[in-house]
Amino acid sequence: MSEIYTLLLRLEGPMQSWGYRSRFDYRDTALEPTRSGVIGLICAAMGVARGEDISQFDTIRIGVRVDKEGRLERDYHTALDVIKADGSGKDTVVSYRDYLADAIFTVGLQPTNRSLLEQIESALNTPKWPLYLGRRSFCLTKHPLSASSPAIVEAPLRDALQGAAFNCRCKPRKGSLRCRYVLEAQDGERTQHDWPVCFSQRRFKPRSITIFYDAGGMEK
Numbered sequence: 001m002s003e004i005y006t007l008l009l010r011l012e013g014p015m016q017s018w019g020y021r022s023r024f025d026y027r028d029t030a031l032e033p034t035r036s037g038v039i040g041l042i043c044a045a046m047g048v049a050r051g052e053d054i055s056q057f058d059t060i061r062i063g064v065r066v067d068k069e070g071r072l073e074r075d076y077h078t079a080l081d082v083i084k085a086d087g088s089g090k091d092t093v094v095s096y097r098d099y100l101a102d103a104i105f106t107v108g109l110q111p112t113n114r115s116l117l118e119q120i121e122s123a124l125n126t127p128k129w130p131l132y133l134g135r136r137s138f139c140l141t142k143h144p145l146s147a148s149s150p151a152i153v154e155a156p157l158r159d160a161l162q163g164a165a166f167n168c169r170c171k172p173r174k175g176s177l178r179c180r181y182v183l184e185a186q187d188g189e190r191t192q193h194d195w196p197v198c199f200s201q202r203r204f205k206p207r208s209i210t211i212f213y214d215a216g217g218m219e220k
Contacts, residue, residue, distance in 0.1 A: 070103025
C-alpha cells in the first residue's frame with residue numbers, strides 16, 4: 001500500500017476574504033478558505049503567473065479545519081465618475097466587500113505524490129511573490145508552515161487535520177462548541193464553484209465538499 005502524505009498550512013490574519021460568487025459591485029467571502037484561494041496562494045509562492053497552466057494542482061485534495069470562526073464584516077467602497085455602461089455619462093458607484101475578521105484555519109493538502117508537496121513547502125519557505133489571504137491587503141500574521149513540524153505528515157487528509165496542533169489562541173476545551181471541518185469529497189453534501197481552471201480568464205468549475213464536526217470544542 002502506497003504511503004499517503006498531507007501538507008499542513010496555517011492561514012491566520014486579522015482579515016481574510018475567500019470570494020467564490022463575487023459579481024460586479026459585490027465581493028463576497030466564504031466562511032473558510034476556498035480551493036481557488038488556496039491554489040492562488042500556492043501559485044504566488046511558486047511564481048506561477050496568471051494564465052499559466054495550473055493543472056499540476058488538480059491532483060491535490062484540499063481540506064480545512066476551522067480553528068477559529070471569523071466575524072463576517074462588510075466594507076463600502078465609493079468610486080466617483082464611473083462611466084455608465086451605455087456611455088451616457090458618469091455616475092457614482094458604491095461597491096460592497098465582505099471579509100472575515102480574526103479567523104484562523106488549518107488547511108491540509110493531499111496530492112497523489114509527495115514530490116509536489118515538497119515543491120510547495122520549499123516555495124512557501126521562500127515565496128517568489130508576497131502571500132496574502134484572498135486580497136492583496138490581507139497579510140498573514142503567522143508563517144503558513146507553522147501548523148505542524150514537520151509540515152508534511154504521513155497521514156491521510158482527515159487524520160492529518162484532526163491530529164494537527166491548535167494555535168495557542170484556539171486550544172480545545174470541554175464544552176458544547178465543536179470544531180468544523182470542510183473536506184473535498186466525490187459525493188459531498190454541497191457543491192461549490194471554486195475549482196480554478198484558469199485565473200487570467202476567471203474560469204472555475206464546481207467541486208463537491210462535505211462538512212463534519214469532531215467531538216472537541218474550541219475557545220472563542
